[in-house]
Amino acid sequence: MLDEIGSLCPPRRILLGPGPSNVEPRVYEAMRTPIVGHLDPYFFEVAEDVRKLLQVVFGTKNQFTVAISGTGSAGMEAAVANFAEPGEKFAILANGYFCDRITEMARRYGAEVVRLEKPWGQPFSDDEASSFILRERPKVVAFVHAETSTGARQDGAAICRAAHEVGALVIADCVTSLGGMPVEVDATGIDIAYSCTQKGLSCPPGLAPLTVSDRAMGVLRARQGVPRTWYLDLKMLDDYYQGAHRYHHTAPITMFYALREALRVVVEEGLEARWQRHRRNHLGLVAGLEAMGLTMHVAEPYRLWMLNTPCVPEGIDDARVRRRLIESHGIEIFGGFGPLAGKVFRIGLMGASSTQENVLLLLEALEGAMRAEGYKPAGSGVEAAESFFAAHAA
Amino acid sequence: MLDEIGSLCPPRRILLGPGPSNVEPRVYEAMRTPIVGHLDPYFFEVAEDVRKLLQVVFGTKNQFTVAISGTGSAGMEAAVANFAEPGEKFAILANGYFCDRITEMARRYGAEVVRLEKPWGQPFSDDEASSFILRERPKVVAFVHAETSTGARQDGAAICRAAHEVGALVIADCVTSLGGMPVEVDATGIDIAYSCTQKGLSCPPGLAPLTVSDRAMGVLRARQGVPRTWYLDLKMLDDYYQGAHRYHHTAPITMFYALREALRVVVEEGLEARWQRHRRNHLGLVAGLEAMGLTMHVAEPYRLWMLNTPCVPEGIDDARVRRRLIESHGIEIFGGFGPLAGKVFRIGLMGASSTQENVLLLLEALEGAMRAEGYKPAGSGVEAAESFFAAHAA
Numbered sequence: 001m002l003d004e005i006g007s008l009c010p011p012r013r014i015l016l017g018p019g020p021s022n023v024e025p026r027v028y029e030a031m032r033t034p035i036v037g038h039l040d041p042y043f044f045e046v047a048e049d050v051r052k053l054l055q056v057v058f059g060t061k062n063q064f065t066v067a068i069s070g071t072g073s074a075g076m077e078a079a080v081a082n083f084a085e086p087g088e089k090f091a092i093l094a095n096g097y098f099c100d101r102i103t104e105m106a107r108r109y110g111a112e113v114v115r116l117e118k119p120w121g122q123p124f125s126d127d128e129a130s131s132f133i134l135r136e137r138p139k140v141v142a143f144v145h146a147e148t149s150t151g152a153r154q155d156g157a158a159i160c161r162a163a164h165e166v167g168a169l170v171i172a173d174c175v176t177s178l179g180g181m182p183v184e185v186d187a188t189g190i191d192i193a194y195s196c197t198q199k200g201l202s203c204p205p206g207l208a209p210l211t212v213s214d215r216a217m218g219v220l221r222a223r224q225g226v227p228r229t230w231y232l233d234l235k236m237l238d239d240y241y242q243g244a245h246r247y248h249h250t251a252p253i254t255m256f257y258a259l260r261e262a263l264r265v266v267v268e269e270g271l272e273a274r275w276q277r278h279r280r281n282h283l284g285l286v287a288g289l290e291a292m293g294l295t296m297h298v299a300e301p302y303r304l305w306m307l308n309t310p311c312v313p314e315g316i317d318d319a320r321v322r323r324r325l326i327e328s329h330g331i332e333i334f335g336g337f338g339p340l341a342g343k344v345f346r347i348g349l350m351g352a353s354s355t356q357e358n359v360l361l362l363l364e365a366l367e368g369a370m371r372a373e374g375y376k377p378a379g380s381g382v383e384a385a386e387s388f389f390a391a392h393a394a
Numbered sequence: 395m396l397d398e399i400g401s402l403c404p405p406r407r408i409l410l411g412p413g414p415s416n417v418e419p420r421v422y423e424a425m426r427t428p429i430v431g432h433l434d435p436y437f438f439e440v441a442e443d444v445r446k447l448l449q450v451v452f453g454t455k456n457q458f459t460v461a462i463s464g465t466g467s468a469g470m471e472a473a474v475a476n477f478a479e480p481g482e483k484f485a486i487l488a489n490g491y492f493c494d495r496i497t498e499m500a501r502r503y504g505a506e507v508v509r510l511e512k513p514w515g516q517p518f519s520d521d522e523a524s525s526f527i528l529r530e531r532p533k534v535v536a537f538v539h540a541e542t543s544t545g546a547r548q549d550g551a552a553i554c555r556a557a558h559e560v561g562a563l564v565i566a567d568c569v570t571s572l573g574g575m576p577v578e579v580d581a582t583g584i585d586i587a588y589s590c591t592q593k594g595l596s597c598p599p600g601l602a603p604l605t606v607s608d609r610a611m612g613v614l615r616a617r618q619g620v621p622r623t624w625y626l627d628l629k630m631l632d633d634y635y636q637g638a639h640r641y642h643h644t645a646p647i648t649m650f651y652a653l654r655e656a657l658r659v660v661v662e663e664g665l666e667a668r669w670q671r672h673r674r675n676h677l678g679l680v681a682g683l684e685a686m687g688l689t690m691h692v693a694e695p696y697r698l699w700m701l702n703t704p705c706v707p708e709g710i711d712d713a714r715v716r717r718r719l720i721e722s723h724g725i726e727i728f729g730g731f732g733p734l735a736g737k738v739f740r741i742g743l744m745g746a747s748s749t750q751e752n753v754l755l756l757l758e759a760l761e762g763a764m765r766a767e768g769y770k771p772a773g774s775g776v777e778a779a780e781s782f783f784a785a786h787a788a
Contacts, residue, residue: 028425
């Protein structure tokens with residue numbers, strides 16, 4: 001059997017898809033650190049460090065700031081399962097795939113779901129969001145801050161204002177924004193925010209950062225009964241990570257080491273500097289794509305800095321282009337899906353993958369792959385991006 | 395902030411508690427391997443290797459053999475949430491803490507739970523188990539093969555026979571047996587078995603190996619409706635890992651690398667040889683403990699080879715003994731909890747931690763710590779264990 005299953009030997013990949021991003025070398029090193037037990041005082045020191053570092057990155061003072069022992073979708077399910085009460089109204093601002101996933105989870109947990117819908121990639125205006133929330137008067141409102149399926153950002157301030165006016169809690173999906181663009185949980189008024197480790201934080205996937213406001217923890221503590229889920233029960237996780245350190249599950253210790261180191265890298269770079277790096281590389285990429293003649297799916301003010309969605313030109317098969325990129329350069333980008341299948345590329349510039357070098361490499365490789373598929377670029381993407389970078393010093 | 399939160403610097407620990415065990419050095423090395431994307435063909439090759447290796451270790455031909463993206467308790471919740479139907483009878487053979495945890499989960503998911511109870515650490519006889527199941531005629535029967543809270547093993551064959559006679563599926567918790575003692579899913583007749591990575595497999599915690607029989611998958615596929623949990627929905631995981639490779643969540647790729655390497659280590663050693671190593675070290679430890687005058691909580695035929703529960707002698711404070719072990723030797727062992735609080739030590743000899751050297755080291759350290767607490771050993775534990783090991787060559 002071991003003749004067939006030898007040593008690991010993955011192909012070299014430059015990860016420019018919607019996540020995971022390339023992992024920081026220091027994070028790999030941290031993962032070699034010998035583990036301690038899940039109830040060892042040292043483990044709780046590490047969890048406490050992670051809490052403090054996540055508070056900085058989330059922009060929050062929330063005491064309940066933890067990493068859930070699963071991937072980003074486990075963070076989403078923790079948020080939904082603990083706050084969607086059976087039969088209570090749960091409102092979703094739906095304009096992309098991850099909004100639909102929240103919908104599916106909220107229905108499974110028995111909530112009465114109401115949705116305001118827009119085409120994938122079109123954000124809701126303050127008025128649209130507010131009037132929906134004030135009319136529906138739900139118990140919970142959920143929105144996706146950075147939609148990985150579309151590349152669009154949704155502002156949260158008006159949503160939070162309207163939700164709090166009707167006494168609702170707000171859940172924000174920050175899976176694709178954390179660590180690469182401002183999240184600002186407290187300033188925005190978000191009650192529950194969750195994310196992942198493998199995008200803006202450039203750590204391998206395996207944990208879901210999550211933060212809950214004191215107000216939302218109060219709602220949770222006041223509730224009779226328990227959520228359906230035991231593994232993701234936030235009150236039990238609160239008892240494990242804080243307070244009594246009561247045994248719940250065996251936390252993935254090595255992943256905590258990894259996340260701690262990834263967050264140290266973020267704080268060392270500085271949040272503001274990190275955001276500007278992501279913004280600059282995003283703008284350089286867009287300059288290059290537009291010079292080639294591509295148009296962006298998302299209107300300019302709402303584009304994510306970490307995920308770019310240029311439209312696939314008429315007559316070009318995006319899957320063939322992507323195959324060329326991976327086969328000749330080892331570069332992973334993704335296509336669209338759902339209503340955007342075949343219509344957009346999804347190009348991530350996240351965490352350690354967001355570099356000027358990667359932008360230029362991708363533009364060159366993409367131009368070659370598109371030409372090979374019969375596309376005639378309007379101009380040189382690489383030159384346009386180089387000009388942009390020269391004019392906008394890092 | 396980074397003044398306070400410096401480089402990782404954990405204390406050195408010899409992990410002889412109920413898990414995690416010390417990690418195989420090769421597994422740490424595997425975790426440095428650069429990641430690929432979660433939909434990369436190479437990732438699915440790795441997942442397929444993991445499937446084949448897990449089949450060997452579980453003793454099964456089940457096609458649906460995967461690693462769930464969470465820790466052992468996520469495996470438990472996946473088993474319960476997918477197979478406990480609201481209002482249907484779910485029978486539990488309850489003789490330890492993890493049986494109670496299954497009970498709690500099954501109730502949360504709406505099952506009508508019936509329990510046959512015995513004191514913690516006392517296994518059910520074939521007759522007891524069979525007559526309970528034949529009388530209750532449940533849809534699902536759950537038992538804990540190796541109870542981490544008590545150190546007792548529960549045979550599954552009679553349970554499976556009776557369950558299948560009434561058309562019930564059988565769930566077995568193999569969290570503390572997999573990789574250290576025979577599990578034999580197919581030969582026993584188990585339908586759903588789950589485990590963890592951080593005990594007998596000596597991989598860090600973070601994944602939950604899980605296997606489901608074709609028969610149980612048939613039951614699942616025939617069901618109308620969906621389980622409450624989305625993250626742990628086994629039909630969706632089946633679509634992701636096998637078949638269409640439809641995107642579900644971003645699997646923790648580095649943990650898959652780690653588990654693959656840990657399983658390669660197990661198969662290289664040979665399952666039978668690995669079991670015998672665990673058995674020999676367990677017997678050597680028991681010889682030593684008994685020579686010191688300690689008695690074992692579990693009757694001889696039912697003792698786990700991976701988790702030993704000597705009784706704490708009258709008048710000795712187990713917490714003080716454990717503190718001495720960790721402070722002077724860096725050795726982690728655990729105490730009992732629930733009805734066994736203060737009454738037993740829980741000493742793990744799991745995976746890479748199960749060595750003759752660790753047995754002798756622990757006996758020496760334990761004897762010293764107990765003496766310091768006023769205990770007068772009947773004889774030398776180290777000498778008894780050395781005689782045992784000399785008489786029973788590895």
